Amino acid sequence: MPESPDKAYYVTTPIYYVTAAPSIGSAYTTVVGDVLTRWHRQRGERVWYLTGTDEHGQKVMRAAEANGQTPQAWTDHLVETAWKPVLSTIDVANDQFVRTTDADHTERVQEFWRCLQEGGDVYEGRYEGPYCVGCEEFKLPADLVTVGGVDSCSIHGTAVEMVSEANYFFSMSRYADKLLELYETRPGFVQPESARNEVIAFVKQGLEDLSISRSTFDWGIKVPWDESQVLYVWIDALLNYVTAAGYGTDPERFAGLWPADVHLVGKDILRFHAVIWPAMLMAAGLDVPHQVFAHGWLLVGGEKMSKSKATAIAPEVITDHFGSDAYRYYFAKTIAFGSDGSFSWEHMSAVYTSELANGLGNLASRVTAMVGKYFDGQLPAPAADGPAEKALAETLAATVERADAAIDRLAIHEAVTAVSDLISDINGYVTEQEPWQVAKDTSEEGRARLASILYAAADSLRAVAVLHNPVMPKTCATLWAALGADALGALVAQRVQETGQWGQLPAGVTLTKGQSLFPRLEAAEGVAE
Ligand code: ME8
Numbered sequence: 218m219p220e221s222p223d224k225a226y227y228v229t230t231p232i233y234y235v236t237a238a239p240s241i242g243s244a245y246t247t248v249v250g251d252v253l254t255r256w257h258r259q260r261g262e263r264v265w266y267l268t269g270t271d272e273h274g275q276k277v278m279r280a281a282e283a284n285g286q287t288p289q290a291w292t293d294h295l296v297e298t299a300w301k302p303v304l305s306t307i308d309v310a311n312d313q314f315v316r317t318t319d320a321d322h323t324e325r326v327q328e329f330w331r332c333l334q335e336g337g338d339v340y341e342g343r344y345e346g347p348y349c350v351g352c353e354e355f356k357l358p359a360d361l362v363t364v365g366g367v368d369s370c371s372i373h374g375t376a377v378e379m380v381s382e383a384n385y386f387f388s389m390s391r392y393a394d395k396l397l398e399l400y401e402t403r404p405g406f407v408q409p410e411s412a413r414n415e416v417i418a419f420v421k422q423g424l425e426d427l428s429i430s431r432s433t434f435d436w437g438i439k440v441p442w443d444e445s446q447v448l449y450v451w452i453d454a455l456l457n458y459v460t461a462a463g464y465g466t467d468p469e470r471f472a473g474l475w476p477a478d479v480h481l482v483g484k485d486i487l488r489f490h491a492v493i494w495p496a497m498l499m500a501a502g503l504d505v506p507h508q509v510f511a512h513g514w515l516l517v518g519g520e521k522m523s524k525s526k527a528t529a530i531a532p533e534v535i536t537d538h539f540g541s542d543a544y545r546y547y548f549a550k551t552i553a554f555g556s557d558g559s560f561s562w563e564h565m566s567a568v569y570t571s572e573l574a575n576g577l578g579n580l581a582s583r584v585t586a587m588v589g590k591y592f593d594g595q596l597p598a599p600a601a602d603g604p605a606e607k608a609l610a611e612t613l614a615a616t617v618e619r620a621d622a623a624i625d626r627l628a629i630h631e632a633v634t635a636v637s638d639l640i641s642d643i644n645g646y647v648t649e650q651e652p653w654q655v656a657k658d659t660s661e662e663g664r665a666r667l668a669s670i671l672y673a674a675a676d677s678l679r680a681v682a683v684l685h686n687p688v689m690p691k692t693c694a695t696l697w698a699a700l701g702a703d704a705l706g707a708l709v710a711q712r713v714q715e716t717g718q719w720g721q722l723p724a725g726v727t728l729t730k731g732q733s734l735f736p737r738l739e740a741a742e743g744v745a746e
Pocket of ligand 1: 231521523
Protein backbone atom coordinates (compact mmCIF):
# COMPACT_ATOMS: atom_id res chain seq x y z
CA MET A 218 0.00 0.00 0.00
CA PRO A 219 1.51 3.42 -0.87
CA GLU A 220 2.09 5.58 2.18
CA SER A 221 0.05 8.70 2.75
CA PRO A 222 2.10 11.79 1.82
CA ASP A 223 0.97 13.32 5.15
CA LYS A 224 2.21 10.41 7.19
CA ALA A 225 3.85 11.56 10.42
CA TYR A 226 7.27 10.49 11.58
CA TYR A 227 6.00 7.93 14.07
CA VAL A 228 8.26 6.77 16.91
CA THR A 229 7.43 4.37 19.73
CA THR A 230 9.01 3.24 22.98
CA PRO A 231 8.28 -0.19 24.40
CA ILE A 232 5.29 -0.12 26.71
CA TYR A 233 6.59 -0.74 30.20
CA TYR A 234 5.50 -3.41 32.68
CA VAL A 235 3.79 -1.82 35.64
CA THR A 236 5.53 -3.91 38.28
CA ALA A 237 7.13 -1.00 40.12
CA ALA A 238 7.87 2.69 39.61
CA PRO A 239 10.05 3.60 36.58
CA SER A 240 13.82 3.37 36.76
CA ILE A 241 16.50 5.18 34.79
CA GLY A 242 16.62 1.96 32.70
CA SER A 243 13.09 2.34 31.37
CA ALA A 244 13.46 6.12 31.25
CA TYR A 245 16.51 5.67 29.01
CA THR A 246 14.52 4.63 25.93
CA THR A 247 11.92 7.33 26.58
CA VAL A 248 14.53 10.10 26.85
CA VAL A 249 16.40 9.10 23.72
CA GLY A 250 13.11 8.80 21.80
CA ASP A 251 12.21 12.26 23.00
CA VAL A 252 15.48 13.73 21.74
CA LEU A 253 14.90 12.03 18.40
CA THR A 254 11.32 13.24 18.03
CA ARG A 255 12.09 16.79 19.15
CA TRP A 256 14.86 16.90 16.54
CA HIS A 257 12.46 15.82 13.80
CA ARG A 258 9.87 18.34 14.98
CA GLN A 259 12.53 20.99 14.80
CA ARG A 260 13.10 20.05 11.19
CA GLY A 261 9.48 21.07 10.64
CA GLU A 262 8.18 17.50 10.27
CA ARG A 263 4.91 16.23 11.65
CA VAL A 264 5.83 13.82 14.41
CA TRP A 265 3.96 11.36 16.60
CA TYR A 266 5.63 10.01 19.72
CA LEU A 267 3.95 7.14 21.55
CA THR A 268 4.76 5.61 24.90
CA GLY A 269 2.71 3.76 27.49
CA THR A 270 2.28 0.82 29.81
CA ASP A 271 1.95 -2.96 29.47
CA GLU A 272 -0.43 -4.06 32.18
CA HIS A 273 -1.53 -7.63 31.61
CA GLY A 274 0.19 -10.96 32.27
CA GLN A 275 1.61 -12.88 35.19
CA LYS A 276 4.45 -10.51 35.95
CA VAL A 277 2.14 -7.57 36.65
CA MET A 278 -0.44 -9.84 38.29
CA ARG A 279 2.14 -11.17 40.76
CA ALA A 280 3.42 -7.67 41.55
CA ALA A 281 -0.16 -6.63 42.37
CA GLU A 282 -0.71 -9.73 44.52
CA ALA A 283 2.52 -9.12 46.39
CA ASN A 284 1.20 -5.65 47.19
CA GLY A 285 -2.22 -6.93 48.25
CA GLN A 286 -4.09 -5.28 45.37
CA THR A 287 -6.08 -6.31 42.35
CA PRO A 288 -4.06 -5.89 39.12
CA GLN A 289 -6.44 -3.19 37.92
CA ALA A 290 -6.21 -1.14 41.13
CA TRP A 291 -2.44 -1.64 41.19
CA THR A 292 -1.86 -0.51 37.60
CA ASP A 293 -4.36 2.39 37.86
CA HIS A 294 -2.50 3.67 40.88
CA LEU A 295 1.05 3.23 39.57
CA VAL A 296 0.31 4.61 36.12
CA GLU A 297 -1.21 7.78 37.57
CA THR A 298 1.28 8.30 40.40
CA ALA A 299 4.49 7.13 38.78
CA TRP A 300 4.50 6.27 35.06
CA LYS A 301 2.75 9.36 33.75
CA PRO A 302 4.43 11.81 36.19
CA VAL A 303 7.93 10.57 35.31
CA LEU A 304 7.43 11.96 31.82
CA SER A 305 7.43 15.50 33.17
CA THR A 306 10.31 14.68 35.54
CA ILE A 307 12.46 13.92 32.50
CA ASP A 308 10.71 16.54 30.33
CA VAL A 309 9.33 14.20 27.69
CA ALA A 310 6.91 15.63 25.11
CA ASN A 311 5.09 12.44 24.09
CA ASP A 312 1.99 12.87 21.94
CA GLN A 313 0.12 9.91 23.37
CA PHE A 314 0.17 7.48 26.27
CA VAL A 315 -1.38 4.07 25.70
CA ARG A 316 -2.44 1.57 28.37
CA THR A 317 -3.17 -2.03 27.41
CA THR A 318 -6.14 -1.99 29.80
CA ASP A 319 -7.76 0.80 27.73
CA ALA A 320 -11.11 -0.42 26.35
CA ASP A 321 -10.20 0.68 22.81
CA HIS A 322 -7.02 -1.37 22.89
CA THR A 323 -8.61 -4.54 24.27
CA GLU A 324 -11.43 -4.48 21.70
CA ARG A 325 -9.04 -3.99 18.78
CA VAL A 326 -6.74 -6.75 20.04
CA GLN A 327 -9.68 -9.16 20.13
CA GLU A 328 -10.73 -8.09 16.67
CA PHE A 329 -7.20 -8.59 15.33
CA TRP A 330 -6.93 -12.15 16.65
CA ARG A 331 -10.45 -13.02 15.55
CA CYS A 332 -9.41 -12.05 11.99
CA LEU A 333 -6.26 -14.20 12.16
CA GLN A 334 -8.27 -17.11 13.56
CA GLU A 335 -10.86 -16.77 10.80
CA GLY A 336 -8.04 -16.51 8.26
CA GLY A 337 -6.72 -19.92 9.35
CA ASP A 338 -3.56 -18.76 11.12
CA VAL A 339 -4.62 -20.01 14.58
CA TYR A 340 -5.04 -23.59 15.77
CA GLU A 341 -5.46 -25.49 19.05
CA GLY A 342 -2.49 -27.29 20.54
CA ARG A 343 -0.64 -28.05 23.72
CA TYR A 344 2.33 -26.10 25.04
CA GLU A 345 4.87 -27.95 27.12
CA GLY A 346 8.05 -26.16 28.02
CA PRO A 347 9.90 -23.60 30.04
CA TYR A 348 8.53 -20.10 30.63
CA CYS A 349 10.21 -17.07 32.23
CA VAL A 350 7.69 -14.81 33.95
CA GLY A 351 10.34 -12.06 34.18
CA CYS A 352 10.54 -11.99 30.37
CA GLU A 353 6.96 -13.24 29.90
CA GLU A 354 8.54 -15.53 27.32
CA PHE A 355 8.34 -19.16 26.25
CA LYS A 356 11.99 -20.16 26.29
CA LEU A 357 13.97 -22.34 23.94
CA PRO A 358 16.61 -24.69 25.41
CA ALA A 359 19.35 -22.47 23.93
CA ASP A 360 18.02 -19.50 25.94
CA LEU A 361 18.58 -21.19 29.31
CA VAL A 362 21.50 -21.17 31.74
CA THR A 363 22.00 -23.42 34.76
CA VAL A 364 22.00 -21.68 38.13
CA GLY A 365 22.51 -23.96 41.14
CA GLY A 366 21.61 -26.97 38.99
CA VAL A 367 18.30 -25.38 37.93
CA ASP A 368 17.29 -24.31 34.40
CA SER A 369 17.16 -20.52 34.57
CA CYS A 370 16.61 -17.46 32.44
CA SER A 371 19.86 -15.99 31.12
CA ILE A 372 18.54 -12.44 31.59
CA HIS A 373 16.89 -12.72 34.99
CA GLY A 374 18.97 -15.51 36.49
CA THR A 375 15.78 -16.91 38.03
CA ALA A 376 14.40 -20.43 37.58
CA VAL A 377 12.09 -20.88 34.60
CA GLU A 378 8.66 -22.41 35.25
CA MET A 379 7.50 -25.52 33.41
CA VAL A 380 4.24 -24.85 31.61
CA SER A 381 1.95 -27.56 30.30
CA GLU A 382 -1.30 -26.19 28.93
CA ALA A 383 -3.85 -26.56 26.17
CA ASN A 384 -3.38 -23.32 24.21
CA TYR A 385 -4.08 -21.67 20.91
CA PHE A 386 -1.15 -21.31 18.54
CA PHE A 387 -0.26 -18.81 15.84
CA SER A 388 1.27 -20.54 12.82
CA MET A 389 4.30 -18.27 12.86
CA SER A 390 6.57 -20.83 11.20
CA ARG A 391 4.72 -20.15 7.94
CA TYR A 392 6.25 -16.69 7.88
CA ALA A 393 9.92 -17.65 8.27
CA ASP A 394 10.75 -17.28 4.58
CA LYS A 395 8.89 -14.00 4.27
CA LEU A 396 10.73 -12.70 7.32
CA LEU A 397 14.12 -13.68 5.89
CA GLU A 398 13.17 -11.94 2.67
CA LEU A 399 12.23 -8.84 4.65
CA TYR A 400 15.62 -8.72 6.45
CA GLU A 401 17.35 -9.28 3.11
CA THR A 402 15.50 -6.74 1.01
CA ARG A 403 15.27 -4.10 3.71
CA PRO A 404 18.59 -4.12 5.56
CA GLY A 405 17.46 -1.14 7.64
CA PHE A 406 14.52 -3.07 9.10
CA VAL A 407 16.53 -4.31 12.08
CA GLN A 408 19.39 -2.15 13.32
CA PRO A 409 22.11 -1.90 14.47
CA GLU A 410 23.86 -4.44 12.26
CA SER A 411 24.72 -6.75 15.19
CA ALA A 412 21.00 -6.97 16.03
CA ARG A 413 20.14 -7.66 12.41
CA ASN A 414 22.66 -10.51 12.23
CA GLU A 415 21.34 -12.00 15.47
CA VAL A 416 17.76 -11.98 14.18
CA ILE A 417 18.68 -13.48 10.81
CA ALA A 418 20.65 -16.29 12.51
CA PHE A 419 17.71 -16.95 14.82
CA VAL A 420 15.12 -17.22 12.05
CA LYS A 421 17.44 -19.30 9.86
CA GLN A 422 17.44 -22.01 12.56
CA GLY A 423 13.74 -22.43 11.79
CA LEU A 424 10.76 -20.88 13.52
CA GLU A 425 8.36 -22.66 15.81
CA ASP A 426 4.70 -21.76 16.06
CA LEU A 427 3.84 -19.46 18.94
CA SER A 428 1.50 -20.21 21.82
CA ILE A 429 -0.79 -17.17 21.96
CA SER A 430 -2.99 -17.91 24.94
CA ARG A 431 -2.82 -18.93 28.60
CA SER A 432 -5.39 -20.87 30.53
CA THR A 433 -4.05 -20.96 34.09
CA PHE A 434 -4.72 -17.35 35.11
CA ASP A 435 -7.12 -14.67 33.95
CA TRP A 436 -5.34 -11.29 34.04
CA GLY A 437 -5.40 -10.57 30.34
CA ILE A 438 -7.59 -9.97 27.33
CA LYS A 439 -10.06 -12.80 26.81
CA VAL A 440 -9.56 -14.97 23.73
CA PRO A 441 -12.55 -13.75 21.69
CA TRP A 442 -13.72 -17.22 20.63
CA ASP A 443 -12.92 -18.95 23.96
CA GLU A 444 -13.50 -16.96 27.13
CA SER A 445 -11.81 -19.59 29.27
CA GLN A 446 -8.41 -18.36 28.07
CA VAL A 447 -6.59 -15.05 27.95
CA LEU A 448 -4.31 -13.89 25.16
CA TYR A 449 -0.57 -14.20 25.79
CA VAL A 450 0.61 -10.82 27.09
CA TRP A 451 3.14 -10.15 24.30
CA ILE A 452 0.70 -10.58 21.43
CA ASP A 453 -1.64 -8.16 23.24
CA ALA A 454 1.18 -5.68 24.04
CA LEU A 455 2.76 -5.53 20.56
CA LEU A 456 -0.57 -4.49 19.10
CA ASN A 457 -0.44 -1.22 21.09
CA TYR A 458 1.58 0.29 18.25
CA VAL A 459 -1.36 -0.03 15.88
CA THR A 460 -4.34 0.23 18.25
CA ALA A 461 -2.99 3.55 19.56
CA ALA A 462 -2.65 4.74 15.97
CA GLY A 463 -6.32 4.19 15.14
CA TYR A 464 -6.17 0.67 13.69
CA GLY A 465 -9.72 -0.60 13.28
CA THR A 466 -11.31 2.58 14.62
CA ASP A 467 -10.04 5.52 12.58
CA PRO A 468 -8.69 4.57 9.12
CA GLU A 469 -7.73 8.12 8.22
CA ARG A 470 -5.68 8.58 11.37
CA PHE A 471 -4.13 5.15 10.93
CA ALA A 472 -3.03 5.99 7.38
CA GLY A 473 -1.45 9.18 8.73
CA LEU A 474 0.68 7.27 11.24
CA TRP A 475 1.27 3.68 10.21
CA PRO A 476 3.74 2.17 9.49
CA ALA A 477 5.83 3.35 12.41
CA ASP A 478 9.15 4.83 11.39
CA VAL A 479 11.00 3.32 14.29
CA HIS A 480 10.26 1.10 17.26
CA LEU A 481 12.94 1.83 19.86
CA VAL A 482 13.51 -1.24 22.02
CA GLY A 483 16.05 -2.66 24.45
CA LYS A 484 18.06 -5.57 23.07
CA ASP A 485 16.25 -7.98 25.42
CA ILE A 486 13.02 -7.60 23.49
CA LEU A 487 14.46 -7.65 19.99
CA ARG A 488 13.01 -11.01 18.90
CA PHE A 489 9.50 -10.00 19.87
CA HIS A 490 9.74 -6.90 17.72
CA ALA A 491 11.78 -8.19 14.82
CA VAL A 492 10.27 -11.68 14.45
CA ILE A 493 6.89 -12.14 16.13
CA TRP A 494 5.59 -8.64 15.43
CA PRO A 495 6.25 -8.52 11.67
CA ALA A 496 4.90 -12.08 11.35
CA MET A 497 1.66 -10.96 13.05
CA LEU A 498 1.42 -7.94 10.75
CA MET A 499 2.07 -10.04 7.64
CA ALA A 500 -0.66 -12.47 8.70
CA ALA A 501 -3.08 -9.55 9.05
CA GLY A 502 -2.03 -7.99 5.74
CA LEU A 503 -0.70 -4.86 7.43
CA ASP A 504 2.53 -3.04 6.60
CA VAL A 505 5.50 -3.77 8.81
CA PRO A 506 7.30 -0.87 10.54
CA HIS A 507 10.22 0.80 8.79
CA GLN A 508 12.67 -0.04 11.52
CA VAL A 509 13.22 -1.80 14.81
CA PHE A 510 16.25 -0.34 16.58
CA ALA A 511 17.71 -2.25 19.52
CA HIS A 512 19.71 -0.30 22.05
CA GLY A 513 21.89 -1.61 24.86
CA TRP A 514 21.35 -1.84 28.60
CA LEU A 515 22.27 0.35 31.49
CA LEU A 516 24.36 -2.01 33.55
CA VAL A 517 24.97 -2.27 37.27
CA GLY A 518 27.89 -4.47 38.23
CA GLY A 519 27.96 -5.84 34.68
CA GLU A 520 24.28 -6.86 34.75
CA LYS A 521 21.15 -5.22 33.37
CA MET A 522 19.81 -2.70 35.86
CA SER A 523 16.34 -3.94 36.70
CA LYS A 524 13.29 -3.28 38.78
CA SER A 525 13.13 -6.93 39.80
CA LYS A 526 16.74 -7.09 41.02
CA ALA A 527 16.29 -3.86 43.00
CA THR A 528 19.28 -2.35 41.25
CA ALA A 529 17.07 0.34 39.77
CA ILE A 530 17.64 4.05 40.41
CA ALA A 531 14.65 6.39 40.22
CA PRO A 532 15.07 9.23 37.68
CA GLU A 533 14.01 11.89 40.19
CA VAL A 534 16.99 11.07 42.42
CA ILE A 535 19.16 12.37 39.58
CA THR A 536 16.95 15.17 38.24
CA ASP A 537 16.45 16.64 41.73
CA HIS A 538 20.19 17.18 41.93
CA PHE A 539 21.25 17.88 38.33
CA GLY A 540 18.01 19.05 36.69
CA SER A 541 16.18 17.36 33.82
CA ASP A 542 18.31 18.92 31.05
CA ALA A 543 21.60 17.62 32.45
CA TYR A 544 19.93 14.23 32.91
CA ARG A 545 18.83 14.12 29.28
CA TYR A 546 22.23 15.32 28.08
CA TYR A 547 24.06 12.67 30.08
CA PHE A 548 22.04 9.72 28.84
CA ALA A 549 21.81 10.93 25.23
CA LYS A 550 25.50 11.77 24.90
CA THR A 551 27.62 9.52 27.06
CA ILE A 552 26.07 6.17 26.05
CA ALA A 553 26.50 5.17 22.40
CA PHE A 554 22.96 4.39 21.26
CA GLY A 555 23.02 0.67 20.49
CA SER A 556 25.70 -0.21 23.07
CA ASP A 557 25.56 -0.95 26.78
CA GLY A 558 26.41 1.82 29.20
CA SER A 559 26.22 2.77 32.81
CA PHE A 560 25.49 5.65 35.10
CA SER A 561 27.62 6.78 37.99
CA TRP A 562 27.14 9.78 40.19
CA GLU A 563 30.83 10.68 39.89
CA HIS A 564 30.82 10.49 36.09
CA MET A 565 27.64 12.52 35.86
CA SER A 566 29.07 15.20 38.21
CA ALA A 567 32.22 15.37 36.08
CA VAL A 568 30.24 15.72 32.84
CA TYR A 569 27.98 18.36 34.40
CA THR A 570 30.91 20.43 35.60
CA SER A 571 33.21 20.16 32.61
CA GLU A 572 30.78 20.11 29.66
CA LEU A 573 27.74 21.96 30.93
CA ALA A 574 28.77 24.41 33.67
CA ASN A 575 32.31 25.15 32.42
CA GLY A 576 31.45 24.52 28.77
CA LEU A 577 28.11 25.90 27.59
CA GLY A 578 27.21 27.76 30.80
CA ASN A 579 30.48 29.61 31.02
CA LEU A 580 30.53 30.46 27.31
CA ALA A 581 27.02 31.94 27.40
CA SER A 582 27.79 33.95 30.49
CA ARG A 583 31.14 35.24 29.14
CA VAL A 584 29.68 36.35 25.81
CA THR A 585 26.54 38.00 27.19
CA ALA A 586 28.53 39.66 29.97
CA MET A 587 31.03 41.15 27.49
CA VAL A 588 28.30 42.46 25.20
CA GLY A 589 26.85 44.03 28.35
CA LYS A 590 30.13 45.54 29.44
CA TYR A 591 31.53 46.75 26.12
CA PHE A 592 28.36 47.53 24.15
CA ASP A 593 25.74 48.25 26.81
CA GLY A 594 24.05 44.95 26.00
CA GLN A 595 23.34 45.84 22.33
CA LEU A 596 24.73 43.24 19.98
CA PRO A 597 27.13 45.13 17.69
CA ALA A 598 27.14 44.66 13.90
CA PRO A 599 30.26 42.75 12.81
CA ALA A 600 32.96 44.22 10.60
CA ALA A 601 34.44 42.00 7.88
CA ASP A 602 35.06 38.40 8.97
CA GLY A 603 38.68 37.45 9.46
CA PRO A 604 40.14 33.92 9.03
CA ALA A 605 39.11 32.88 12.54
CA GLU A 606 35.47 33.86 11.94
CA LYS A 607 35.48 32.12 8.57
CA ALA A 608 36.81 28.97 10.22
CA LEU A 609 34.13 29.17 12.91
CA ALA A 610 31.43 29.67 10.27
CA GLU A 611 32.65 26.56 8.47
CA THR A 612 32.68 24.57 11.68
CA LEU A 613 29.12 25.66 12.36
CA ALA A 614 27.86 24.60 8.93
CA ALA A 615 29.70 21.27 9.20
CA THR A 616 28.28 20.67 12.69
CA VAL A 617 24.70 21.02 11.47
CA GLU A 618 25.34 18.52 8.68
CA ARG A 619 27.17 16.11 10.97
CA ALA A 620 24.51 16.22 13.67
CA ASP A 621 21.58 15.96 11.27
CA ALA A 622 23.13 12.99 9.46
CA ALA A 623 23.83 11.28 12.79
CA ILE A 624 20.16 11.64 13.76
CA ASP A 625 19.17 9.90 10.52
CA ARG A 626 21.35 6.93 11.54
CA LEU A 627 19.94 7.07 15.07
CA ALA A 628 23.44 7.79 16.31
CA ILE A 629 21.91 10.14 18.86
CA HIS A 630 25.12 10.32 20.92
CA GLU A 631 27.05 11.46 17.84
CA ALA A 632 24.57 14.25 17.17
CA VAL A 633 24.84 15.54 20.73
CA THR A 634 28.62 15.18 20.64
CA ALA A 635 28.77 17.23 17.42
CA VAL A 636 27.01 20.11 19.19
CA SER A 637 29.15 19.82 22.30
CA ASP A 638 32.26 19.87 20.07
CA LEU A 639 30.93 23.07 18.51
CA ILE A 640 30.64 24.60 21.97
CA SER A 641 34.29 23.71 22.66
CA ASP A 642 35.26 25.31 19.34
CA ILE A 643 33.37 28.51 20.17
CA ASN A 644 34.97 28.57 23.61
CA GLY A 645 38.37 28.04 21.97
CA TYR A 646 37.66 30.85 19.52
CA VAL A 647 36.79 33.29 22.33
CA THR A 648 39.83 32.28 24.35
CA GLU A 649 42.16 32.73 21.37
CA GLN A 650 40.69 36.02 20.22
CA GLU A 651 40.91 37.46 23.74
CA PRO A 652 38.16 40.08 23.37
CA TRP A 653 39.02 41.43 26.84
CA GLN A 654 42.46 42.42 25.48
CA VAL A 655 41.05 43.77 22.22
CA ALA A 656 38.69 45.92 24.33
CA LYS A 657 41.69 47.86 25.63
CA ASP A 658 42.21 49.20 22.12
CA THR A 659 39.66 51.99 21.88
CA SER A 660 40.56 52.97 18.30
CA GLU A 661 37.95 52.54 15.57
CA GLU A 662 39.68 49.37 14.34
CA GLY A 663 39.87 48.01 17.86
CA ARG A 664 36.12 48.56 18.39
CA ALA A 665 35.35 46.99 15.00
CA ARG A 666 37.45 43.95 15.83
CA LEU A 667 35.80 43.61 19.23
CA ALA A 668 32.36 43.87 17.58
CA SER A 669 33.26 41.11 15.11
CA ILE A 670 34.47 38.73 17.81
CA LEU A 671 31.47 39.17 20.07
CA TYR A 672 29.05 38.99 17.17
CA ALA A 673 30.65 35.73 15.94
CA ALA A 674 30.45 34.21 19.40
CA ALA A 675 26.83 35.30 19.92
CA ASP A 676 25.71 34.11 16.50
CA SER A 677 27.33 30.73 17.16
CA LEU A 678 25.43 30.56 20.44
CA ARG A 679 22.24 31.19 18.47
CA ALA A 680 22.95 28.00 16.54
CA VAL A 681 23.68 26.12 19.77
CA ALA A 682 20.30 27.21 21.15
CA VAL A 683 18.62 25.49 18.18
CA LEU A 684 20.82 22.41 18.00
CA HIS A 685 20.76 21.61 21.70
CA ASN A 686 17.05 22.35 22.06
CA PRO A 687 15.95 18.72 21.47
CA VAL A 688 18.28 17.59 24.26
CA MET A 689 18.02 20.48 26.73
CA PRO A 690 14.79 22.39 26.05
CA LYS A 691 14.74 24.31 29.34
CA THR A 692 18.34 25.50 29.05
CA CYS A 693 17.84 26.49 25.43
CA ALA A 694 14.74 28.54 26.29
CA THR A 695 16.87 30.42 28.86
CA LEU A 696 19.65 30.82 26.32
CA TRP A 697 17.23 32.23 23.75
CA ALA A 698 16.00 34.69 26.39
CA ALA A 699 19.62 35.75 27.07
CA LEU A 700 20.04 36.26 23.31
CA GLY A 701 17.04 38.61 23.30
CA ALA A 702 14.31 36.11 22.40
CA ASP A 703 11.58 38.77 22.37
CA ALA A 704 13.28 40.65 19.59
CA LEU A 705 14.17 37.53 17.63
CA GLY A 706 10.66 36.41 16.72
CA ALA A 707 10.73 33.57 14.20
CA LEU A 708 14.40 32.85 14.81
CA VAL A 709 13.52 31.31 18.15
CA ALA A 710 11.58 28.60 16.33
CA GLN A 711 14.34 28.13 13.80
CA ARG A 712 14.52 24.83 11.93
CA VAL A 713 17.59 22.68 12.31
CA GLN A 714 18.41 22.84 8.61
CA GLU A 715 18.43 26.67 8.61
CA THR A 716 20.80 26.84 11.54
CA GLY A 717 24.12 26.43 9.76
CA GLN A 718 23.89 29.74 7.90
CA TRP A 719 26.27 32.27 9.44
CA GLY A 720 25.24 35.73 10.61
CA GLN A 721 21.54 35.41 11.37
CA LEU A 722 21.40 37.13 14.74
CA PRO A 723 20.18 40.71 14.08
CA ALA A 724 22.62 43.38 15.21
CA GLY A 725 21.14 45.70 17.81
CA VAL A 726 19.28 42.98 19.68
CA THR A 727 19.58 43.23 23.47
CA LEU A 728 21.58 40.51 25.19
CA THR A 729 21.27 39.91 28.90
CA LYS A 730 23.51 37.90 31.17
CA GLY A 731 20.54 36.52 33.08
CA GLN A 732 20.70 33.53 35.33
CA SER A 733 23.46 30.96 35.13
CA LEU A 734 22.49 28.10 32.77
CA PHE A 735 24.05 25.43 34.97
CA PRO A 736 24.38 26.52 38.60
CA ARG A 737 27.14 25.15 40.78
CA LEU A 738 26.09 21.85 42.31
CA GLU A 739 25.38 21.59 45.99
CA ALA A 740 27.10 18.51 47.44
CA ALA A 741 24.48 15.75 47.43
CA GLU A 742 23.65 14.23 50.77
CA GLY A 743 25.78 11.19 51.43
CA VAL A 744 27.31 11.25 47.95
CA ALA A 745 30.87 12.31 47.33
CA GLU A 746 31.23 14.46 44.24
O1 ME8 B 1 9.80 -5.64 28.19
N1 ME8 B 1 18.76 -0.43 30.33
O2 ME8 B 1 8.72 -4.08 29.52
P1 ME8 B 1 9.86 -3.66 30.57
C1 ME8 B 1 18.23 0.05 29.20
N2 ME8 B 1 6.44 -4.74 28.52
N3 ME8 B 1 16.93 -0.03 28.92
C2 ME8 B 1 16.14 -0.61 29.82
C3 ME8 B 1 16.63 -1.12 31.04
C4 ME8 B 1 18.02 -1.02 31.28
N4 ME8 B 1 18.59 -1.45 32.40
N5 ME8 B 1 15.59 -1.63 31.73
C5 ME8 B 1 14.50 -1.42 30.96
C6 ME8 B 1 8.81 -5.02 28.53
N6 ME8 B 1 14.82 -0.80 29.81
C7 ME8 B 1 7.53 -5.18 27.76
C8 ME8 B 1 7.63 -4.43 26.44
S1 ME8 B 1 6.57 -3.61 24.11
C9 ME8 B 1 5.31 -4.09 23.14
C10 ME8 B 1 6.41 -4.56 25.57
C11 ME8 B 1 13.93 -0.39 28.71
O3 ME8 B 1 9.20 -2.83 31.61
C12 ME8 B 1 14.25 -1.09 27.39
O4 ME8 B 1 13.76 -0.34 26.31
O5 ME8 B 1 10.65 -4.84 30.97
C13 ME8 B 1 13.42 -2.32 27.48
O6 ME8 B 1 13.20 -2.87 26.22
C14 ME8 B 1 12.16 -1.74 28.07
O7 ME8 B 1 12.62 -0.81 29.05
C15 ME8 B 1 11.33 -2.89 28.62
O8 ME8 B 1 10.74 -2.61 29.77
